[in-house]
Amino acid sequence: MKHQSIIHYFSNAVVCILLASAILYLGGCKSSEPFELKTTDRTHLSEPQPSNGHIERISEMSGTIPVDSMLNSLTLDEKIGQLFSVPAYGSFTNEHDPGFLRLKRLIRDYHIGGIIFFRGDVYGQAILHNKLQRTAKLPLWVSQDMEFGAAMRVEGTTRFTPAMGVAATGNPENAYLKGKITAREAKALGVHQIYAPVLDVNNNPDNPVINVRSFSADPDLVALFGMNMIEGIESEGILATAKHFPGHGDTDVDSHLNLPVINHGITRLEEIELVPFRKAVNNGLRSVMSAHIAYPNVSTNGNLPGTLDESILRSLLIDELGFNGLVVTDGLEMQGIAANFSPGEAVVLALKAGADKMLISPDEMTAIHELKRAVQSGTISEERIDRSVRKILSLKAEHGLFENRMVNTDDLSYTIDTPEYRAISERIARESVTLLKNDGNVLPVRDVDYLNVLAVALSDDQSGSTGSGWARELRKYHNNVSFHVLDRRTSEEEIDEMRKDAMKADLIIIGSFIVVRSSQPMQIQPEQLEIINELTAGETPSVLMAFGNPYVVRDVPDADVHLMAWSASRSQIDQTVPALFGASHITGQLPIRIPGMYEIGDGIEMRQSTLRYDTPEAVGMSGDSLLAIDMIMQEAINDSVFPGGVVAVMHKGALVWNNGYGYYDYSKTKEISANEVYDLASLTKVVATTTSIMKLVDEGLIGLDDPVQQYIPEFSEGIKKNVTIRHLLLHTSGLPAFKVYVDELQTRDEIISAVRREPLISDPGEEYEYSDLGFILLGEIVEQVSGRRLDRYVRTEMFYPMGMYSTHFNPSAVGGWMSNRIPPTEIDTVYERGLVQGVVHDERAYYMEGVAGHAGLFSTARDLAVYSYMLLNGGLYAGERYLSDSVINEFTEQRSELSNRGFGFDRKSSGFSTAGSLSGPNTFGHTGFTGTSIWIDPDRETAIILLTNRVHPNRSYGSGIGEVRAKVADTVLGSIVSDKEQSL
Incomplete structure (x- = not known):
């Protein structure tokens, strides 16, 4: 072939010189060397590890070719074809599909030089990419619009919050990471150029096409975040594209539908629109996309679209700003161009104006023919x-396409949408949430304050399914949410149901899913707004969450809460809803102006104060490592340590693991789920009794050195008068470890009376003797001081307001919704209770009506994670203080010379510990005889919860429970990647 014969005239040395010249010609080219951290603040993303899979190297033009020689070898037809990029859809395509055959014909017969991929999926796009590359004589230049990450176009990739949400985080590094991860996935898919970021300054609230696609209404913020995103993209060797020059932010017309006209003069453009572009060009910008907008007061060509206007591209961009990179047109099929110019005319004018790459001509064959003429x-x-x-x-x-133009499909499964990429995108989404108004301190929402919630998903479509994912997420954090959709298909009957639920609601949450769509108004439709106003007209507090167009708050100004969420993607919804309930920090700052309401920089900060449900990677843990818990639990079940159990892991405020294993019993007919309610046994000592004492100490109603005789008259004589609350908590009171009592005494009053009269076996403070009896007395002291029995006191003061709804004494009395979730403990043949299920296993607590200071509490792993987070959060939960930070520290630190215990709490022991070998020295918690444990490492902000019924069917089982606890703990702590967010 003609081209191949030319190749062999040139040595590799000449090739290198010519390629270097070509790169210098483009100007401002970034190095394609592997990414290195530029600052210590930047989150490191290590390079994806290559697989051993075969990488195809297919090119009809073997070797590397000097650009000028290659150019001279091309015919005019081949040169013209290189200017065009045609659309393709990256989903499965049959070989005989007309669209596919048309693409092949354009590439083969019209020498098309580029493909722009639209919607598709990972493998569909990769396979089609390779098919089309095989068809092309010269390698195809592949481009794609990825403003919101690769997922904007490719299903199965990582989606990011829109630019405006990224700017709301206040951290330009987030723009860099967004660009870098997007480029990584683009590269894996064979994409060479990304049409992002948007450098338009969105200073027009009625802009129907830019809106959240812009970083800000502040040109300096747009420049800052835009340049960081460009650097992230180009650090991976992918070409970034700034758009839409010279600025599409101040229009109220969508150029997809018509030709917008901006009447500002050059002075105004220099002050606002051109600022981000000028800074980006000075920073080495390599590609720009033009805008189909007329600037009659800047141009000498009247209302000619900027894409076709030499005054805009040649004079302003190239000559004035000094740009010498690749100029790409916006889609030439858009009505701002296509309605006024023929396909060939548009291309000729664009080339004359200074454009290089013709994107999506409405008729490529005609355009090519007319350009040749x-x-x-x-x-x-x-x-x-x-x-x-x-x-x-x-x-x-530069991109090596003459050496290898193909996608390695073997590598896609580990280079696309990795857990680490998702964790970063979700963190950015979480940090983007912006609270602009919180009248009446509605947030954080607590069940106890708002028992009934009405959630209305407001949409401008007619699918009927908008907001269903939002409703599911709301119900994770609130038990009673009624949900309705208000869209264009909502019937009068459905609206009546909304009205009825609104009458019963304690809180109304409006989720606005009004998106920026130029084909219809951007705000709430008048008929919908009338209904919204009716629903929120009363005294019931209301929340507006804007999942999309942020300017919609202008339509509902009187809502008590305005919360910005920027997009309606599932990831953004999942990362926004927790903020409503205090489950994540709210730190976002508004990057735009909302006229008459809010200014740039507005935002109310609110710290996390409730447990969040999240992934391990979101908090710096390895989900892959945590999978080892599955094997530990399965081996224990196989060895009959217990028939089943639940493991929960809470790290840095997030419940990242909560899984059930095995069965209720050894018949293996009923599987364990994560929400089973277990008999906690001695965990009652800390979760109920110690916590109650802590609260009473906090309130000054009890002192640690108060004599017990002050509350228990039987301690007024002999050495018993020297026993204090401190002694009881530290198990140094001198009371014996255990007394059966119930062989003869089987009423609550009889057992309590016997414990009160129990003689000491040593002087107070002289010996450590772990004693249930001391905690039975502490439970009685709680009742003496508070005037309420222990179960009612701790339920009212702590469990219920904290949302620990499955934490009860005597759970079988609560109702079937709870009793049906309780695995059995022992089959009791001694006291002839038979199968013990739904009632406390401990005999003394059983005969004490199920309520005692040492045993009797039942709970779920999730509720214990809530409890753990409250302790790690300094006693705060859902914006309410339950304990002081000082009392938590006082009770959980080592407080005895005779043991390593704190007040009530056990602590990690030296040598073997069921808290594991990797837990820190400040780890505290407790274990329970039935096979339960909770260990909290405050230095790592981690809680490890294991709930089992290891005493089933009798106490001879479960001898290996200690080793299982330690293995689980070490697996959890070993899965922590670092104390700082990292990836890969």
């Missing part, structure tokens, strides 16, 4: 075409 007639020179083709070929050479 224009060259032949002298309307445009071949040399002008050569200038653009040289840029395109230089980029293809």
Whole structure:
């Protein structure tokens, strides 16, 4: 072939020189060396590890080709074809599909140089990419619009919050990471150029096309975040594209539908619109996309669209700003162009104006034909075409496309949408949430304050399913949410149901899913707004959550809460709802102005104060490592340590693991789920009794050195008068470890009376003797001081307001919804209780009506995670203080010279510990005889909860429970990647 014969005239040395010249020609090119951290603040993303899979290297033009020689070898038809990028959809395509055959014909017969992929999926796009590359003589330049991450176009990839949400985080590094991860996935898919970021300054609230696609209404913020995103993209060797020059932010017309006209003069453009572009060009910007907008007071060509206007591209961008990179047109099929210019005319004018790459011509074959005729007639020179083709070929050479143009499909499964990428995207989404109004301190929402919630998903479509994922997420955090959709298909009957639920609601939450769509108004439709106003007209507090167009708050100004969420993606919803309930920090700052309401920089900060449900990677843990828990639990079940159990892991405020294993009993007919309610046994000592004492100490109603005789008259004589609350908590009171009592005494009053009269076996403070009896007395002291029995006191003061709804004494009395979730403990043949299920296993607590200071409490792993988080959060939960930070520290630190215990709490022991070998020295918690444990490492902000019924069917089982606890703990702590968010 003609091209191949040319190749062999040139040595590799010449190739290198010519390629270097080509890169210098483009100007401002970034190095494609592997990414290195530029600052210590930047989150490191290590390179994906290559697989051993075969990488195809298919090219009809073997070797590396000097660009100028290659250009000279091309025919005019081949040169013209290189200027065009045609659309393709990256989903499965049959070989005989007309669309696929048309693409092949354009590539083969019209020498098309580029593909722009639209919607598709990972493997569909990769396979089609390779098919099309095989068809092309010269490698195809592949591009894609990825403003919101690769997931904007490719299903199965990582989705990011829109630009405006990224700016709301206040951290430009988030823009860098967004760009870097997007580029990584683009590269894996064979994409060479990303049409992002948007550098438009969105200073027009009625802009129907830019909106959240822009970083801000502040040109300096747009520049800052835009340049960081560009750097992130280009750090991976992918070409970024700033758009839409010279600015699409101040329009109220969508250029997809018509030609917008901006009447500002050059002075105004210099002050606002051009600021981000100028800074980006000075920072080495390599590609720009033009805007189909007329600027009659800047141009000498009246209302000619900027894409076709030499005054805009040649004079302003290239000459004035000094840009010498690749200029790409916006889609030429858009009505701002196509309605007024023929396909060929648009291309000729765009080339004359200074554009290089023609994107999505409405009729490529006609445009190519007309462009060739224009060259032949002298309307445009071949040399002008050569200038653009040289840029395109230089980029293809720079990206190594003449050596390897194919996608390695073997690597896609570990280079796309990794857990680490998702964790970063979700963190950015979480940090983007912006609270602008919180009248009446509605947030954080607590069940106890708002028992009934009405959630209305407001949409401008007619699917009927909008907001269903939002409703599911709301119900994770609130038990009683009624949900309705208000869209264009909502019937009068459904609206009546909304009205009825609104009458019963204690809180109304409006989720606005009004998106920016130029084909219809951006705000709430008048008929919908009338209904919203009716629902919120009373005294019931209301919340507006804007999942999309942020300016919609202008329609509902009187809502008590305005919360910005920026997009309606599932990831954004999942990361926004927790903020409503105090389960994540709210730190976002508004990057735009909402006229008459809010200014740039507005935002109310609110710290996390409730447990969040999240992934291990979101808090710096390895989900892969945590999978070892599955094997530990399965082996224990196989060895009959217990028939089943639940493991929960809470780290840095997030419940990242909560899984059930095995069965209720050894018949293996009923599986364990994560929400089973277990008999906690001696965990009662800390979760109920110690916590109650802590609260009473906090309130000054009890002192640690108060004599017990002050509350228990039987301690008024002999050495018993020296026993204090401190002694009882530290198990140094002198009371014996255990007394059966119930062989003869089987009423609550009889047992309590016997414990009160029990003689000491040593002087107070002299010996450590772990004693249930001391905690039975502490439970009685709680009742003496508070005037309420222990179960009612701790339920009212702590469990219920904290949302620990499955934490009860005597759970079988609560109702079937709870009693049906309780695995059995022992089959009791001594006291003839038979199968013990739904009632306390401990005999003394059983005969004490199920309520005692040492045993009797039942709970779930989730509720214990809530309890753990409250302790780690300094006693705060859902914005309410339950304990002081000082009393928590006092009770959980070592407080005895005779043992390593704190007040009530056990602590990690030296040598073997069921808290594991990796837990820190400040780890505290407790274990329970039935096979339960909770260990909290405050230095790592981690709680490890294991609930089992290891005493089933009798106490001879479960001898290996200590080793299981330690293995689980070490697996959890070993899965912590670092104390700082990292990836890979």
